[in-house]
Amino acid sequence: MDEPRTILHVDMDAFYASIEQRDDPSLRGKPVIVGGDGERGVVCAASYEARRFGVHSALASVIAKRRCPHAHFLPVRMSHYVAVSREIFAILRDFTPLCEPLSIDEAFLDVTGSLRLFGGGRAIAEAIRARIKEELDLTASVGVASSKYVAKVASDHDKPDGLVLVPFGEEAAFLAPLPIEVFWGVGPVTAQTLRRLGIEKVDDIQRADPALLEARLGNLADHLGRLARGQDPRPVQPGRRRKSMGSEVTLGEDCADRDALAGHLARQASTVAFGLRSEGLRGRTVVLKIRRPDRGLVTRSETLEHPTDDEVVIVRTAKRLLAEKLPMPAGGVRLIGLQVSGLDPADGQLGLFGASPETEKRRATLKGADAVRRRFGERMIQPASALGHGRRTEASPQAAARAEARGRVKPRPPGGRDEGQSGTSRTNERGRS
Numbered sequence: 001m002d003e004p005r006t007i008l009h010v011d012m013d014a015f016y017a018s019i020e021q022r023d024d025p026s027l028r029g030k031p032v033i034v035g036g037d038g039e040r041g042v043v044c045a046a047s048y049e050a051r052r053f054g055v056h057s058a059l060a061s062v063i064a065k066r067r068c069p070h071a072h073f074l075p076v077r078m079s080h081y082v083a084v085s086r087e088i089f090a091i092l093r094d095f096t097p098l099c100e101p102l103s104i105d106e107a108f109l110d111v112t113g114s115l116r117l118f119g120g121g122r123a124i125a126e127a128i129r130a131r132i133k134e135e136l137d138l139t140a141s142v143g144v145a146s147s148k149y150v151a152k153v154a155s156d157h158d159k160p161d162g163l164v165l166v167p168f169g170e171e172a173a174f175l176a177p178l179p180i181e182v183f184w185g186v187g188p189v190t191a192q193t194l195r196r197l198g199i200e201k202v203d204d205i206q207r208a209d210p211a212l213l214e215a216r217l218g219n220l221a222d223h224l225g226r227l228a229r230g231q232d233p234r235p236v237q238p239g240r241r242r243k244s245m246g247s248e249v250t251l252g253e254d255c256a257d258r259d260a261l262a263g264h265l266a267r268q269a270s271t272v273a274f275g276l277r278s279e280g281l282r283g284r285t286v287v288l289k290i291r292r293p294d295r296g297l298v299t300r301s302e303t304l305e306h307p308t309d310d311e312v313v314i315v316r317t318a319k320r321l322l323a324e325k326l327p328m329p330a331g332g333v334r335l336i337g338l339q340v341s342g343l344d345p346a347d348g349q350l351g352l353f354g355a356s357p358e359t360e361k362r363r364a365t366l367k368g369a370d371a372v373r374r375r376f377g378e379r380m381i382q383p384a385s386a387l388g389h390g391r392r393t394e395a396s397p398q399a400a401a402r403a404e405a406r407g408r409v410k411p412r413p414p415g416g417r418d419e420g421q422s423g424t425s426r427t428n429e430r431g432r433s
């Protein structure tokens with residue numbers, strides 16, 4: 001067998017409901033149901049307090065209300081949850097670029113290559129849980145094991161707020177006492193078949209006669225046999241990544257003032273750099289984009305020697321393009337935008353490869369600034385040159401998502417919620433969240 005891998009399965013606890021309880025402390029410790037509350041509404045997520053009453057995701061809201069009449073029923077704020085999810089994945093990718101999202105609140109991480117840097121699997125799991133708690137005030141459950149399958153079972157084993165490590169070689173013993181429902185791909189029908197064969201626990205599969213199993217279960221027997229021994233060779237596959245990140249603004253009136261335009265670029269550089277860092281990316285090419293009053297598009301780009309996620313580098317490059325490469329159109333500029341492309345995962349292990357102390361210091365500064373920005377909103381931290389240029393009208397999705405994420409530190413408007421997307425079955429959370 002190959003070198004043992006160390007794989008983490010990170011799973012947020014009652015994700016949507018926990019975000020709502022975090023955002024409105026008066027809901028903490030109370031049953032919270034996120035979902036549609038109309039006649040045909042469906043529960044998307046339930047807090048653990050509500051689960052005690054038999055409320056779970058995908059349950060009809062009408063039934064949920066009957067089971068737990070005193071629950072707080074809240075609409076789904078999907079784009080807010082997506083923004084929080086992005087911050088969680090930014091934390092995860094600080095530990096390894098080998099991060100495979102399974103859903104909005106769940107991921108596999110292969111940290112085999114990060115063990116020496118961050119300590120063992122348990123240390124990494126603890127560090128991830130601590131950062132999620134500290135920076136986002138949310139809890140995650142983590143399973144650590146030598147395969148995806150066992151890590152996933154482990155993360156669920158001590159939920160919520162759990163950390164379960166299954167040492168290499170002890171996978172079969174860990175799985176043995178668990179009911180057969182923990183098998184991937186075993187639905188109620190297969191479970192019934194297995195029970196009829198006297199198979200109730202993983203242990204029963206481990207001890208069963210393989211020939212008998214195959215006679216009764218066909219191909220499934222081999223699959224279950226492997227899983228029962230904790231064998232799952234599938235690699236962690238990082239998802240496809242975005243190719244560029246940008247921010248642009250259509251100006252209130254056409255503008256030919258290079259200083260004013262440079263101010264917009266500074267703000268956009270800050271937004272884009274924050275977005276890059278949040279997604280664990282760096283880019284190599286800075287693109288300045290403008291639209292003339294006749295709507296014609298002009299772009300100028302420069303490719304950097306080293307990929308960056310630092311607004312200082314990005315804005316310096318963009319301003320140079322503005323000053324030196326861009327003839328000012330007659331009548332000025334209607335829209336100005338900044339984009340960084342040629343993106344690659346930022347190596348979470350920076351500093352190992354001889355980064356200068358200045359670089360490390362700069363990174364620490366940016367990290368601190370990002371944490372403040374995540375907590376209090378992006379306007380708290382801006383380069384000096386971005387101040388005093390009027391209202392932001394950036395329309396990038398990143399900016400919009402963050403604008404919404406900012407809402408969480410503001411008090412709720414009385415009697416209402418700041419976003420009204422109603423919950424329906426189309427945003428169902430997974431069964432166990």
Ligand SMILES: [Mg+2]
Binds near residue numbers: 014433
């Ligand atoms: Mg979850």
